[in-house]
Amino acid sequence: MLESIKVLNTLLPFFYMAAFGIYLYDFFNEKKSANNSKRVILFITLFFHAFYLVARMIEYDHPPITNKFEIFSIIACAIIFSYFVLELLTDIRGTGAFIILFSLVFQFFSSINIEHTYIVPEVLRNRLLGLHVINAMLGYSGITISAVYGLLFMILYKNIKSNKFGLVFDRLPSLEILEKLSFYSMVIGFVLLTFAIVIGIIWLPAAFPKFSYSDPKLVGTFLVWIAYGVGIAMKLFGNLYGKKVILFSLIGFLFAIMSLIITNSLAKTFHSFY
Amino acid sequence: MNLIGISINHKTSPLELREAVHLTRNEIVEFIPQLRKSLLSDGVVISTCNRTEIFGFPLFQSLDSQPLIQTLIDFKPKLGIKPEHFSRYFSCGAVKHIFSVAAGIDSMIIGDSQILGQVKESFEISEDLEFSGSVLRRIFDTATKVGKRAIKETTIGEGAVTVSYAAVQVVEKIFANLEKKSALVIGAGETGELAAVHLRDKGVGKIAISNRTIERAEKLSEKVHGEIIPFQFLNEQLHNFDIIISATSSDDFIITLKDVQTVMKKRKGSPIVMMDIAVPRDIDPEVKKIDNVFYHDMDSLKVIVDQNLQKRKDQLPMVNKIIIEELVGFFGWYNSLDVVPTIKTMRSFFEEIRNDELEKIKHKLNDDDFAKVEDMTRRMIGRLLHNPTVKLREYAETGSNIKEVTDNTVILKELFNLNDRPPHEEKKNIEEKVEEK
Numbered sequence: 001m002l003e004s005i006k007v008l009n010t011l012l013p014f015f016y017m018a019a020f021g022i023y024l025y026d027f028f029n030e031k032k033s034a035n036n037s038k039r040v041i042l043f044i045t046l047f048f049h050a051f052y053l054v055a056r057m058i059e060y061d062h063p064p065i066t067n068k069f070e071i072f073s074i075i076a077c078a079i080i081f082s083y084f085v086l087e088l089l090t091d092i093r094g095t096g097a098f099i100i101l102f103s104l105v106f107q108f109f110s111s112i113n114i115e116h117t118y119i120v121p122e123v124l125r126n127r128l129l130g131l132h133v134i135n136a137m138l139g140y141s142g143i144t145i146s147a148v149y150g151l152l153f154m155i156l157y158k159n160i161k162s163n164k165f166g167l168v169f170d171r172l173p174s175l176e177i178l179e180k181l182s183f184y185s186m187v188i189g190f191v192l193l194t195f196a197i198v199i200g201i202i203w204l205p206a207a208f209p210k211f212s213y214s215d216p217k218l219v220g221t222f223l224v225w226i227a228y229g230v231g232i233a234m235k236l237f238g239n240l241y242g243k244k245v246i247l248f249s250l251i252g253f254l255f256a257i258m259s260l261i262i263t264n265s266l267a268k269t270f271h272s273f274y
Numbered sequence: 275m276n277l278i279g280i281s282i283n284h285k286t287s288p289l290e291l292r293e294a295v296h297l298t299r300n301e302i303v304e305f306i307p308q309l310r311k312s313l314l315s316d317g318v319v320i321s322t323c324n325r326t327e328i329f330g331f332p333l334f335q336s337l338d339s340q341p342l343i344q345t346l347i348d349f350k351p352k353l354g355i356k357p358e359h360f361s362r363y364f365s366c367g368a369v370k371h372i373f374s375v376a377a378g379i380d381s382m383i384i385g386d387s388q389i390l391g392q393v394k395e396s397f398e399i400s401e402d403l404e405f406s407g408s409v410l411r412r413i414f415d416t417a418t419k420v421g422k423r424a425i426k427e428t429t430i431g432e433g434a435v436t437v438s439y440a441a442v443q444v445v446e447k448i449f450a451n452l453e454k455k456s457a458l459v460i461g462a463g464e465t466g467e468l469a470a471v472h473l474r475d476k477g478v479g480k481i482a483i484s485n486r487t488i489e490r491a492e493k494l495s496e497k498v499h500g501e502i503i504p505f506q507f508l509n510e511q512l513h514n515f516d517i518i519i520s521a522t523s524s525d526d527f528i529i530t531l532k533d534v535q536t537v538m539k540k541r542k543g544s545p546i547v548m549m550d551i552a553v554p555r556d557i558d559p560e561v562k563k564i565d566n567v568f569y570h571d572m573d574s575l576k577v578i579v580d581q582n583l584q585k586r587k588d589q590l591p592m593v594n595k596i597i598i599e600e601l602v603g604f605f606g607w608y609n610s611l612d613v614v615p616t617i618k619t620m621r622s623f624f625e626e627i628r629n630d631e632l633e634k635i636k637h638k639l640n641d642d643d644f645a646k647v648e649d650m651t652r653r654m655i656g657r658l659l660h661n662p663t664v665k666l667r668e669y670a671e672t673g674s675n676i677k678e679v680t681d682n683t684v685i686l687k688e689l690f691n692l693n694d695r696p697p698h699e700e701k702k703n704i705e706e707k708v709e710e711k
Binding site for chain 1: 444446447448449450451542543544545562565566568570573574577578581
């Protein structure tokens with residue numbers, strides 16, 4: 001099992017490179033053959049990555065969340081899983097390269113730096129923690145994908161407004177579709193983040209005697225959750241359209257990233273394991 | 275092949291001359307008997323707004339296309355029209371030209387999708403009037419195949435190449451589901467009509483027409499199954515539409531910046547597309563500065579048209595490759611028409627020898643033995659002639675080189691003295707050859 005894990009750890013960045021390469025090739029050339037085969041390659045990548053994570057969990061007897069680079073691998077997997085589901089639901093296949101690039105970067109750094117360790121703090125072996133982290137990662141993947149689609153929306157928006165009808169105009173789906181993709185990803189991210197917060201609220205007080213609701217990481221995550229919640233509500237009930245929805249997604253994403261950086265690097269929190 | 279043809283088109287003559295010789299369907303029906311009477315055994319007359327062409331096989335040996343030109347000029351007299359305004363085609367060049375026309379690469383707008391249908395329709399007229407032979411049918415069947423292959427295998431027909439269609443293409447990059455959108459076309463002139471038809475074809479949920487002259491608006495709204503917005507109430511209704519295309523001949527702006535600011539307030543910022551395809555412009559270009567207002571005028575739409583035309587031009591080598599492939603295939607078939615009678619003559623020559631020899635021994639053998647000898651000689655002749663027959667067919671069907679086919683048939687005829695065979699066996703007319711094949 002350990003050998004398989006090591007082999008897959010080496011191979012995964014190459015799988016991602018292949019998936020990224022074929023999606024990028026298709027974006028520029030729009031070949032029917034590539035259009036069909038790229039989804040197969042993406043599925044194979046996803047399958048092996050999921051297998052790799054499960055294998056790690058079995059071999060090391062803890063969820064793969066015990067160090068930064070295991071988390072990186074989970075983020076990479078979560079991003080392409082979310083994208084894969086979105087692609088299946090919408091059958092819009094032209095934007096994959098922009099999403100898979102994120103997974104490729106995360107998995108590349110994970111594969112280079114990841115350690116194969118059996119000894120971890122007891123608290124990190126908890127299955128509920130695993131569920132909490134995976135939900136949080138999927139939630140953040142959702143808002144990341146939402147931001148990527150938001151960015152693509154803004155690029156196409158600017159292109160159309162300024163009469164630039166080049167590659168971006170030819171290959172990207174319509175603004176309305178990009179807006180929908182961004183919004184759906186945002187909703188999926190928000191729901192998963194909600195699960196992560198609920199699981200955290202159930203599990204954290206039992207696991208940590210020093211638990212505090214005023215913990216910076218908790219406050220930061222909660223603020224991000226509130227911000228997205230307000231955005232979604234405004235879109236649904238306040239008739240928010242087009243560029244405004246997208247700006248909300250992009251600003252929300254920046255806010256989430258800032259919150260993560262500040263709470264992980266600057267603030268002292270019980271919620272820090274690495 | 276003695277196919278001849280003439281063409282007056284956008285490359286050879288100005289618009290007024292092309293218009294002058296344009297033939298309607300009824301005129302073609304009236305014109306074909308004149309061609310049949312003294313010029314062509316069978317032929318096709320193609321007439322569109324940009325070209326009038328006549329192709330066919332001459333009744334007599336002369337391959338001069340001047341009488342065709344003169345007959346057309348006599349039929350549609352026009353001052354100033356001269357034979358120099360016509361291109362002339364012959365044999366392979368004529369077939370290649372027909373294929374190029376069907377593929378849309380000879381059109382004024384490269385990749386024109388309507389021409390293939392017009393070519394098919396022209397041939398159907400000839401068929402209806404029994405003015406089409408088998409070879410001509412094969413040429414036009416192949417031309418249709420060329421046109422279809424060009425559309426399927428290349429992108430020669432893709433992308434908007436008219437301003438009206440470019441406007442619709444931009445709309446499609448903004449809205450995903452046009453069925454749920456409503457469009458307003460201001461101006462019921464030619465450009466407005468084209469835009470309205472494109473929108474209807476793209477399945478826009480609701481179309482409305484507004485025009486100063488209500489009768490024209492009614493006529494267009496009937497055509498696109500739309501509703502009418504009275505011109506004087508235009509501004510009050512603007513906010514109800516996601517797409518506004520304006521193509522009037524007004525000298526001043528019909529829609530001002532202030533109008534659009536009001537519209538966006540009423541729409542709560544919901545995106546709106548405004549296409550100004552009028553000269554001078556109908557919509558204040560300042561509106562493009564407003565968020566979620568997508569304004570485009572003739573200049574910006576022309577950018578798309580020019581880009582798409584260039585992309586179509588880039589496809590020309592691929593379409594020409596298809597034309598050459600189909601030309602090779604067609605002439606392979608055509609060349610094989612000469613081979614069929616030769617094969618038939620050769621086989622009957624051998625059959626006659628066999629029968630002669632069998633006749634000589636008939637009385638020397640009993641019935642059973644004769645039957646055996648007869649069977650054996652038939653199989654022997656069959657085996658002896660199998661290879662030459664197959665080879666001859668192969669030469670004819672795979673090579674477009676008529677010389678190769680002719681050389682082989684001539685050698686065969688000389689070797690077996692087939693040239694002296696009765697003419698009725700060899701000189702079948704071309705229709706019979708096709709039927710035999």
